[in-house]
Amino acid sequence: MTEEMDAWVVARPGPIATGPLERTRLPVPEPGPGEVLVEVEACAVCRTDLHLAEGDLPPVRPRTVPGHEAVGRVVRGALPAGTRVGVAWLRSTCGRCRYCTRGMENLCPESSYTGWHADGGYARYLVAPADYVYTLPQDRPAELLAPLLCAGIIGYRALQRCDLPPGGRLGVYGFGASAHLTAQVAIAQGATVHVMTRSPAARELALELGAASAGDARDTPPEPLDSAILFAPVGDLVPVALAALDRxxxxxxxxxxxxxxxxxxxxxxxxxxxxxxxxxxxTRADGRAFLEFTAAHPPHVAVTPYPLSDADRALADLAGDRVNGVAVLVPG
Known part of the structure; x- marks a missing residue:
């Protein structure tokens, strides 16, 4: 193992066309007490990374390495070497506040996040608290596991938050990384799913995955919706989706x-x-529940791989809606 590693940092937050990411060499980080050093096998590219790079999500530290959907193997630290783990968005919480003690650690005021408060997976190695990583199967391709760690988990929580009744009618607005996984979970649970998205390729993918219909982002679904999830970061779609809801x-x-x-x-x-x-x-409970569900109901994960050396291109393609499914960085 070398003393330095390839990595990308958010050097100058701004529009993706201005090149906010910078490729660099960094020292391989050293794990502290209760932490693990992870050699990254794959890291999915999330829209949150784009928000950080473009400044919509204000940086909390300079030159942060983005990426919070990383799969890798423990090199050393608080877990046995060779353990395969997933490093996700939630990095730490205080464990003491009223939110943490009542099972709502996602609202902890002292929470920190991978790829925002600490360096993430757009690198060959990263460090994470052992209590916040997920143990992953040894036999599944890393590029198929990586999207589950944010796109999958946050979509699973959104599905709980939308109060979809058993056998209900779900509307999905936007159909990228998170939405294409969430729709499969809902369908596996017996829901009827209607997808609204501006991308013709995404509409085609939605139908292939079992959606009952797929229309443009502002189309009225063919029947009133019991629940809906807005994945597209477009506030103009909020009244559109609300108007499509049933009582x-x-x-x-x-x-x-x-x-x-x-x-x-x-x-x-x-x-x-x-x-x-x-x-x-x-919450970590959300993550564990979702990963257990996907072990029993493996989703189809639509992946577009990019070498780590092309992380800036992957993020630009995400910004330009040129990724069908999930962009995933792999060593190279």
Whole structure:
């Protein structure tokens, strides 16, 4: 093992066309007490990484290595060497506040996040607290496991937050990394899924995965929805999705960043007990439940691999809606 590693950092937050990512060499990090050093096998590219690079998510430290969907093997530290683990978005919580003690650690005011508060997986190695990594199967390809660690987990939490009834009708707005996994979970649970997205390729993928219909982002679904999840970071779609809900329906907004929401009309968008709610990160219990579910119901993961050396191109393709499914960085 060398003393230095290839990595990417957010050097100058700004529009992706200005090149906010910079390729560099960094010292291989050293794990502290209770931490593990992980050699990265694959790291999925998340829209949150794009928000960080472009400055929508303000950096909390300079020159941070992004990436929070990393699969790798422990080199040394608080877990046995060779253990295969997943390093996800939630990096630490205080464990003492009223949110942590009542099972809502995703709302902990002292929480920290991989690839934002600490260096993440756009690198050959990263360090993470052992209590916050997930043990993963040894036999599945790393590039298929990586998207489960954020796209999958946050989508799973959004599915809980939208209060989908058994056998219900779910609307999915936007159909990227998280949405294409969440739709499969809902279908496996017996839901009817209608997808609304501007991408023709994504509509085709949605139908291949079992969606009952797939239309444009602003289309009216063929039947009223019991629940909906907004994955696209587009506030203009909030009233569109609310208007598609049946009485008593719930819309969950899954993203960490959303453009401004237009003025809502109470009668059309909220009356008859329609609900609008946000989704904030996830708990470790969410992660464990989702990974257990996918072990029993393996999803089809649509992956576009990129070598680590092309991380800037992967992020630019994500920004330009040129990735069908999930972009995943692999060594190279």
């Amino acid at each position: 008593g329906g719930t819309l969950a907004v899954a993203g960490i960043h959303l453009t401004d929401i237009p003025v809502l009309n109470y009668q059309r968008h909220l009356f008859q007990e329609r609900t609008l709610r946000s989704v904030t990160a996830n």
